[in-house]
Amino acid sequence: MYKKKSCKYSLKKLNTFNINIKACKIVKVKDLKQLCLLWNEYKKKKFPCIILGEGSNVLFLKNFYGLVIINRIKGxxxxxxxxxxxxxxxxxxxxxxxxxxxxxxxxxxxxxxxxxxxxxxxxxxxxxxxxxxxxxxxxxxxxxxxxxxxxxxxxxxxxxxxxxxxxxxxxxxxxxxxxxxxxxxxxxxxxxxxxxxxxxxxxxxxxxxxxxxxxxxxxxxxIPHPKIHGNAGSFFKNPIISPILGLKLLKIFSDMPFTLEKNNFKLSAGWLIDKCKFKGYIRNGVMVYSKQSLVIINKFNNSSGIDILKLAIKIYNTVGKKFGIWLEPEIKIIGNYGEINPCVFFKKK
Known part of the structure; x- marks a missing residue:
């Protein structure tokens, strides 16, 4: 397994949050043969491997102790x-x-x-x-x-x-x-x-x-351009809730936007976050975007993945306590050795 000191290749330009983390090895692949050869080579050494396209739906928390394959197989x-x-x-x-x-x-x-x-x-x-x-x-x-x-x-x-x-x-x-x-x-x-x-x-x-x-x-x-303010678009999914909870909330919040999907209520996660007064909120350089509360931005492009995760967890807990709705993140969370189940961080309280 790669040691921490081996991580020397920057992934900052390869993830749209602009997180300044590193990997032990980064290789762009353009054909299936190259992809399979690389994967086999590193897996035999028991090194972790992940594949990225444009890094638009991932949040890196720490340096990645393995191989990052950048998929450029086109056609x-x-x-x-x-x-x-x-x-x-x-x-x-x-x-x-x-x-x-x-x-x-x-x-x-x-x-x-x-x-x-x-x-x-x-x-x-x-x-x-x-x-x-x-x-x-x-x-x-x-x-x-x-x-x-x-x-x-x-x-x-x-x-x-x-x-x-x-x-x-x-x-x-x-x-x-x-x-x-x-x-x-x-x-x-x-x-x-x-x-x-x-x-x-x-x-x-x-x-x-x-x-x-x-x-x-x-x-x-x-949604701001990632090169200006790092982001991954919508951080959370729009929640789909039961008719019972939907009607209960509608009596309290008559302005609540929703659509019906197979009798369930599909709500706007952005609206829920707005109601918790997070729009424009900033902490450690991480901000809830003022034009769309579903978007969490790395405002100055120098915050860490941990900083972004902490704000997301704060939003998750606040919305959950206020509405009884526990938002689900859309993005993949990547740690030292690969993807981490979001349930590790986003737990009902």
Whole structure:
């Protein structure tokens, strides 16, 4: 196992929180053969290994005593059928660039998912979504590889167990790595304007490009660029609660925004955090963003992962005590030797 003194390669530019931590080794890989060779080499030495795309959904707490593989396995293949565009995209492709490419080439459907940070490989893990759309609406399969045996498996959509910001890949296939995904986009385009922020747009004259630009503008206003203020976008999921608790809270907070999902109440985590007066709150250089309370920022880009975690835990406990709702973090938390279960830090009191 690597010792602490061996960590000399900076990950500051490889995670969007801009946390100044280091790893023992960092390698960018561009093909599957290189990925498998590296993984096998270091696993045989019992060194911890993790894979990053663009580091947009991780919080590093300490130096990582192992190998960080930066996935740059790229490639995109398109097959056209009578009713659909079928896309096969390798996991190292940038998600937003993929969305831009489809709009430019008149392949429509992904416009609501514009400007979501990260690489294609992480998209199905979180079942990324925004503005009334999510990847499960288009995903047909996810290809994964066991880097030890080099065995590739195709997981069809039905077996991905997609849920709100959730999928089977969070819990199963721990020894596998996502290498590509398949998407199918209908040639019969219907605008998705169900989300509140999009209801100002009109069905009769809206185009995919208008929606794409509109959403990009909204996201730029709500989420600061990571190079200016380090962040990972939304820190917590929007909670889904029972009708009983939802109706109880609605009697107390008549202005509480919500949507109904299978009779359950889906609430705005940002609104809950606002009600606890955290908007603009700052501690040790870590701030709840003044334009969107779901975003925790490394304001001066010199705070530690521990500092960010402490503020997140404070928000978690305060919201929990006030509303009886215990928020769930979206991000992955990485320690010295790999991912740490968030339940270690976020516990009901």
């Amino acid at each position: 995109m293949y398109i097959i056209e059928s009578k009713k659909y565009w079928h896309l096969h995209i390798n996991s190292g492709e940038n998600w937003h660039k993929l969305v831009k490419f489809t709009i430019k080439n008149k392949i429509y459907g992904l416009e609501n998912l514009a400007l979501i940070p990260g690489c294609v490989g992480s998209a199905p893990i979180q079942n990324i979504g925004a503005y009334g759309s999510s990847i499960q609406d288009f995903c047909k399969y996810v290809d994964i590889i066991d880097p030890i045996s080099k065995k590739i498996r195709r997981i069809n959509k039905e077996k991905c167990n997609f849920k709100y910001r959730d999928s089977i890949f969070k819990y199963s296939y721990k020894n596998y790595i996502i290498i590509s995904i398949g998407l199918s986009l209908s040639k019969k385009w219907i605008p998705n304007l169900n989300y509140n922020d999009l209801k100002k747009l009109k069905y009769n004259n809206v185009t995919p490009k208008i929606i794409f630009n509109y959403i990009c503008n909204i996201r730029k206003k709500k």
